[in-house]
Amino acid sequence: MKLLVVGSVAYDSVETRHGKVDRALGGSATFFAMASSLFAPTSVVAVVGEDFHKGDLERLERRGVDISGVEVAKGHTFRWGGKYSTHFETRTTLFTELNVFAEFKPKLTHKQANADLVFLANIHPDLQFDVLDQCKQPRFVALDTMNFWISGERPSLERVLRRVDALFLNDEEAFALSGEGNVLHAARAIHAMGPQTVVIKRGEHGAVLVHGGHAWILPAVMLDHVVDPTGAGDTFAGGFMGYLARQPAITTEALQGAMVAGTLAASFAVQDFSVDAIERATLADLHSRHKQLCGSLLPAGIDIALVGPPQPTAVA
Amino acid sequence: MKLLVVGSVAYDSVETRHGKVDRALGGSATFFAMASSLFAPTSVVAVVGEDFHKGDLERLERRGVDISGVEVAKGHTFRWGGKYSTHFETRTTLFTELNVFAEFKPKLTHKQANADLVFLANIHPDLQFDVLDQCKQPRFVALDTMNFWISGERPSLERVLRRVDALFLNDEEAFALSGEGNVLHAARAIHAMGPQTVVIKRGEHGAVLVHGGHAWILPAVMLDHVVDPTGAGDTFAGGFMGYLARQPAITTEALQGAMVAGTLAASFAVQDFSVDAIERATLADLHSRHKQLCGSLLPAGIDIALVGPPQPTAVA
Numbered sequence: 164m165k166l167l168v169v170g171s172v173a174y175d176s177v178e179t180r181h182g183k184v185d186r187a188l189g190g191s192a193t194f195f196a197m198a199s200s201l202f203a204p205t206s207v208v209a210v211v212g213e214d215f216h217k218g219d220l221e222r223l224e225r226r227g228v229d230i231s232g233v234e235v236a237k238g239h240t241f242r243w244g245g246k247y248s249t250h251f252e253t254r255t256t257l258f259t260e261l262n263v264f265a266e267f268k269p270k271l272t273h274k275q276a277n278a279d280l281v282f283l284a285n286i287h288p289d290l291q292f293d294v295l296d297q298c299k300q301p302r303f304v305a306l307d308t309m310n311f312w313i314s315g316e317r318p319s320l321e322r323v324l325r326r327v328d329a330l331f332l333n334d335e336e337a338f339a340l341s342g343e344g345n346v347l348h349a350a351r352a353i354h355a356m357g358p359q360t361v362v363i364k365r366g367e368h369g370a371v372l373v374h375g376g377h378a379w380i381l382p383a384v385m386l387d388h389v390v391d392p393t394g395a396g397d398t399f400a401g402g403f404m405g406y407l408a409r410q411p412a413i414t415t416e417a418l419q420g421a422m423v424a425g426t427l428a429a430s431f432a433v434q435d436f437s438v439d440a441i442e443r444a445t446l447a448d449l450h451s452r453h454k455q456l457c458g459s460l461l462p463a464g465i466d467i468a469l470v471g472p473p474q475p476t477a478v479a
Numbered sequence: 480m481k482l483l484v485v486g487s488v489a490y491d492s493v494e495t496r497h498g499k500v501d502r503a504l505g506g507s508a509t510f511f512a513m514a515s516s517l518f519a520p521t522s523v524v525a526v527v528g529e530d531f532h533k534g535d536l537e538r539l540e541r542r543g544v545d546i547s548g549v550e551v552a553k554g555h556t557f558r559w560g561g562k563y564s565t566h567f568e569t570r571t572t573l574f575t576e577l578n579v580f581a582e583f584k585p586k587l588t589h590k591q592a593n594a595d596l597v598f599l600a601n602i603h604p605d606l607q608f609d610v611l612d613q614c615k616q617p618r619f620v621a622l623d624t625m626n627f628w629i630s631g632e633r634p635s636l637e638r639v640l641r642r643v644d645a646l647f648l649n650d651e652e653a654f655a656l657s658g659e660g661n662v663l664h665a666a667r668a669i670h671a672m673g674p675q676t677v678v679i680k681r682g683e684h685g686a687v688l689v690h691g692g693h694a695w696i697l698p699a700v701m702l703d704h705v706v707d708p709t710g711a712g713d714t715f716a717g718g719f720m721g722y723l724a725r726q727p728a729i730t731t732e733a734l735q736g737a738m739v740a741g742t743l744a745a746s747f748a749v750q751d752f753s754v755d756a757i758e759r760a761t762l763a764d765l766h767s768r769h770k771q772l773c774g775s776l777l778p779a780g781i782d783i784a785l786v787g788p789p790q791p792t793a794v795a
Contacts, residue, residue: 338566344496344565345705346701368685378701380701380776380777381779382685382696382698385687386661386663419778423781423783424783424785446785457779458693459695460697460779461688461738462735463697464773467740469763
C-alpha cells in the first residue's frame, strides 16, 4: 500500500449561505482519501458506528480506496455540526459527538503497516503515535493537528512530532505551537521539534511551504463560487500526500509539486457540500484548474526596471 | 507635475508589540508620497496645524516631494491613535482628532491641476470630487476609501467613483460596496460603478489586480520582522502610482509592474514605526527585495504530470 491515512470518517451537519446538509459524509480521513486516491492507492484506518450507511463506504471504494481498515463499532458514527458566517469569515461549531470515536484504538493490518507514506490526520497525538509505532518503515510521515492538542496535550504532541517529517497547520496553530508571532520564525522553531517540512495552510490565501531553509508561498485558486469550506485542509493534505506518493523521491521539487496538487484538490472540495465536489473531480479536471491557477498568478518576475533614472513619459 | 496626492498629513500615536511612538509623522498622503517619490515627482495637497514641525515637512522635501500644496491652518494637526494586537490580527483605534482636517478645502495650484496621475487618498468623497474637479486632464485617477464612507456617504462616493480609473480597497470594503460576497463578483460590480481597475489589498496576504476581464494575485513579501503595519496600504498605493507615473502608457503590463512596485514599497513601510523604514528605502533596496519576492513564490507552473498513469515509485 502506497499511502495510509488515519483520521475520522464522520457525518457532518453544515450550514452556509448556500444551504444546509444533514448527516453528510465527512471526516478528515474521508476528505483526505477522496483527494489522495486521485494520485495513489490509499488505505484508510478509521472507525464508524452501526448507523453508518454501506453506500457511503462504497463511495470511497469506487475511488479505489482500501476501506478494509475501517472498523464498524457498536454505537453511533462521529458527528460534527457547524455553521459558517455569510462570507465564510467565521465558523461556529454547533455540536461535536465523538460517539464510537471516543474508544477508537487504531489497529493496522500487515499491508497497512507497510505503507510507503503515512498521514496522521487531526486526532489525539497518542493515537497518532500508536499508528506510527505500528508502521514498519514509512519513507514520509505527515501530521495535522489543532490548538486543542497544542494547548491540552503538548507532551504527547511533542513526542509524536519528533518522529514526523512534515507538519500541516495554520498560522494561529503555528504561533501557538512555537510561541513565535511570525510564520518564518515559527517554522524554524517547529523544525527544531522534528518536522523538517512545515506547511502553513491559509485557506483562501493559499499555503506556505517551509523546507530546507527556504519558504515558498502559493496562493489558492481564485474561485467565483464557494459553497462549503469544510474539509478543505484535509483535501489539501490528500492532494499533497497523494502526489508525493507517486514521486520516486521526496525532493524539494516533489514537495513543490505536492503544494500545487494540494491546492488544486482543495479548490474543488469547497465548491459543494460534503465530499461531493472532490468526489466528482478527475485528474483532467485538476489539470484544467492548474492552468487556471497559473493564469491567475501575477508575473512577479516582470522586469520593473527599478534601478536607473525614470523613463520618459508620453501622454497615452 | 507627474503625480498628485490628496490626503492626510498627520501625527500618529501607535502601539505594537515592538514598542510605541507618540506624535509620529503619519497620514495617508505622507506614506503615499514617501513611496511614490522613489519613482516619480510627487505633489501633496493636504493641511496641517500650527503645531506641525517644519522638520517633518522637510523630510518630504528631501525626498523631492513638492509640499507647496500643504496648507498650514490655525489649530492642531490631524491626530490618530491606535494599538495593534500581539500578532497584528486586530487594530483598535484609540482616538481620532480631525482638528484642522475638519475644515479642509483642498485648493490646487495651477501646476497641481495639470498633474498627470492623481491619487485620492481615503478622505470624504465630496473632497475627493472637488479635487478631481480642479484637475485638467489627468490620464489616470485612483481612489482609496473605507467602510465609513461606503455606508455613510454612498451617493457622494458613487458620484466620484464614476470618474476614477482605479479603486483600492480591501475584501471587506469590496463586499460592502458591491453587496457581493466574492472578490471576483465584487470587482465586476465595481467595474459597473466606474473603475475599470480594482485593486484588492489583503495586507500580509498580498493583493489582487482585477482589470480587463482578468484577475491576478500577488502575494506580499514574507517578512521575518514586522514592527508596525500602519500606512502599509497607502505606501502600497504610493509605489503603485509612482511606478505607473513613469510608464509611457497605462497598459496591463504597466499595471502588473505597479502591483509589484506597490508590494515592494509596502514591505518596507511595515518594518519600522511611522514612515521611518520607507523613508530610508532606496530603489536599490526595492530591487533587492524584488529578488527576494520572486524567490519566495512557489513555481506553480511546475510540470506536475497530472494526466496519465501514476509514475513508478522507488524507495528513496
